[in-house]
Amino acid sequence: MDGFQTELVALLPRLRRFARAICRSDADAQDLVQATVERALAKRSGYRSGTRLDSWAFTIMRRIHIDQGRSATRWGRVVTPEDAATPNVADAAQADEDLRADALAVRDAIGRLPEDQRLAVALVLVDGLSYAEAAEVLEVPAGTLTSRLVRGRQSLIQTLTEQGVSA
Amino acid sequence: MTDPFDDEILMRRVDGELSPEAGAAIDAAAAADPALARRLERLRGLRTLAREAFPAASDSRDADLARMIAAAPARREPWTARLSRTARAAFAPRHAPLWGAAAAASFVLGLSVGWLGQDRAPGGFVVAADGSLADAALVRVLDDGLAGDGLDAGGRAVGLTFRDADGRWCRTFRSGQAGVAGLACRNNGVWRLEALAPFQPSSSEVRTAGADTPAAVLAAVDALIADETLDAAAEAEARDAGWR
Numbered sequence: 001m002d003g004f005q006t007e008l009v010a011l012l013p014r015l016r017r018f019a020r021a022i023c024r025s026d027a028d029a030q031d032l033v034q035a036t037v038e039r040a041l042a043k044r045s046g047y048r049s050g051t052r053l054d055s056w057a058f059t060i061m062r063r064i065h066i067d068q069g070r071s072a073t074r075w076g077r078v079v080t081p082e083d084a085a086t087p088n089v090a091d092a093a094q095a096d097e098d099l100r101a102d103a104l105a106v107r108d109a110i111g112r113l114p115e116d117q118r119l120a121v122a123l124v125l126v127d128g129l130s131y132a133e134a135a136e137v138l139e140v141p142a143g144t145l146t147s148r149l150v151r152g153r154q155s156l157i158q159t160l161t162e163q164g165v166s167a
Numbered sequence: 168m169t170d171p172f173d174d175e176i177l178m179r180r181v182d183g184e185l186s187p188e189a190g191a192a193i194d195a196a197a198a199a200d201p202a203l204a205r206r207l208e209r210l211r212g213l214r215t216l217a218r219e220a221f222p223a224a225s226d227s228r229d230a231d232l233a234r235m236i237a238a239a240p241a242r243r244e245p246w247t248a249r250l251s252r253t254a255r256a257a258f259a260p261r262h263a264p265l266w267g268a269a270a271a272a273s274f275v276l277g278l279s280v281g282w283l284g285q286d287r288a289p290g291g292f293v294v295a296a297d298g299s300l301a302d303a304a305l306v307r308v309l310d311d312g313l314a315g316d317g318l319d320a321g322g323r324a325v326g327l328t329f330r331d332a333d334g335r336w337c338r339t340f341r342s343g344q345a346g347v348a349g350l351a352c353r354n355n356g357v358w359r360l361e362a363l364a365p366f367q368p369s370s371s372e373v374r375t376a377g378a379d380t381p382a383a384v385l386a387a388v389d390a391l392i393a394d395e396t397l398d399a400a401a402e403a404e405a406r407d408a409g410w411r
Contacts, residue, residue, distance in 0.1 A: 002241040009233045013223040021221045030228060037232050041239045045393045046332050100219065107220035124182060125217035131184050150175050157209055 004044055007053045008037065014127060018058060021110060021122035022065055032068070036061040055129075058137045062119060069115070102165050109159040117152030120145055125153075172196065172203060181210040299357045302342070309338055309351060309358050310410075313402055318343065326380055328402045331391040336410045339380055339388060341366050348380055350387045353410050362387030 001009070015036060019029035039060050040047075047056050110121055123134035124145075135145040172193060179185045180193045197204040295301045300309070308323045318324045322343020331337050337352040348366035351358040364381035397405060 001237050005236050005239065005241065008236050012229045012232055013225060016226055016229065017221045017223045033228075034232065034235075037236060041236065043332065043393075103216050103219040106213070106216040110217065110220065121217065122221075125214050126221045128218070131182070146175060150178060153178060153210065153213060154174060156213060160213070 003049070004047065004053070008040060008057070011054055011057055012037075014054065015057060015061060018061060018122055018127055019065075021126045022062075022115075022118055024111070032061060032065055035064050035068075039064065052133070055133055055137055058123065058127075058129075059139070062137055105160060105163055105165045106156065109156050112159070113152050113155060117148050117155070120148040121152045121156070124149055172206075174206075177203075177207055177210055181207065181214055294360055298359045300351055300360060302345075305340065305342055306358055309340060309353075311406065313399065313406065315399055327388060327396045328405065329388070329392045329396045330394065332393045334393075336405060337361065337388075337391055339384055341380070348384050350384050350391070352391070361391065 012033070016029065016033050019032040019036075020026065023029040023032055036057060040057055043060070047053065110118060110126075113121060119138060120134060123129045123137055124131065129137070131142060131145055131149075135142045138145060140148075176185070176189075177193065180190050185193070193203075193207070197207050300306055304319070304321055305323055308319060308325055312319070312323075312325045314325055314328070316324070322341070324341050324343075326339035326341065326348075328336065328338045331352060335352045335354055337350060338358075339348065339350050341348040343366070346366055347363055349363035350361040352361050353359075362384050364383040366381060
């Protein structure tokens with residue numbers, strides 16, 4: 001493997017985390033990670049070495065996610081019963097059991113945020129990117145990122161307060 | 168009394184997006200104001216919970232993805248390695264991609280746009296106003312020719328063939344009688360000019376693909392190429408498939 005491939009492998013846990021934070025289901029997140037890796041490999045010439053691979057890969061993932069969201073809205077989603085029974089989901093289920101109830105409540109609340117706010121929260125709160133990096137991934141001005149982040153957080157705090165979760 | 172600290176500035180404090188002085192000012196105010204301290208604490212708690220909610224845990228499916236990544240071709244030799252020694256020497260040290268793009272752009276602007284006004288470049292090289300090639304003989308060479316064919320009767324030949332990042336087929340060419348060499352990419356069945364430069368044939372009788380190609384055209388190739396140039400078999404296959 002060359003440096004690009006090594007870095008991409010090292011990035012997988014963060015890519016999966018971002019995917020899980022923005023997708024409705026674990027199966028969708030897995031599809032999104034796989035599609036992102038495939039496109040990153042196909043488009044690797046578009047990556048300039050010396051720049052941040054994480055921002056570049058997150059941007060690819062965000063674009064695929066938005067495109068898939070559009071087509072899912074258009075065509076509706078076909079969910080097969082096998083989805084729930086896939087053995088691969090065991091990891092995710094086990095991870096869920098280990099989570100505190102408060103963290104689970106936050107996860108559900110993030111999942112109910114409007115898409116724009118959910119992406120901003122996933123990049124800054126979950127992944128820990130700076131505002132400038134997150135704005136770059138979302139391809140929006142810094143002010144737009146900040147206002148999505150403020151509104152997303154206000155809404156999360158309100159939801160959690162209503163549920164009696166002490167954040 | 169109005170609160171000087173709105174949600175945004177507290178959020179910036181928690182996310183580490185304030186200067187140390189501004190952060191210290193908020194911390195000092197919070198030390199004297201329990202309500203403010205409570206708001207900060209909630210924001211911090213939310214950040215912690217959000218990270219906990221989505222742990223960056225290892226996942227067995229990552230191993231499959233890692234295998235897929237490892238199976239992808241590693242960075243192969245740069246496409247310039249296929250050029251003749253002379254052409255490589257002219258092209259070394261390898262230009263920075265940004266420089267290449269700028270050089271290519273300035274050549275298109277400086278040369279072809281200058282010629283567009285009169286529709287015909289010096290020596291009969293024809294470019295339509297939208298940048299598509301209108302020289303029927305050259306279009307035929309781009310459509311049907313292979314690098315191995317060498318020069319046609321009018322001194323036209325194709326050189327390197329590759330795909331750009333958008334999946335378009337691109338080919339370098341020379342048009343000896345017109346005294347130009349260039350790069351054209353195919354879009355919706357039309358070859359559009361991407362770069363053009365004056366061309367002087369070398370005295371050498373031996374011609375290999377890419378030899379004699381002006382540096383500006385090579386820089387344009389470098390700026391556009393997605394993977395690497397095609398070898399003779401792949402080139403023939405792409406042509407036979409009608410550049411799809």
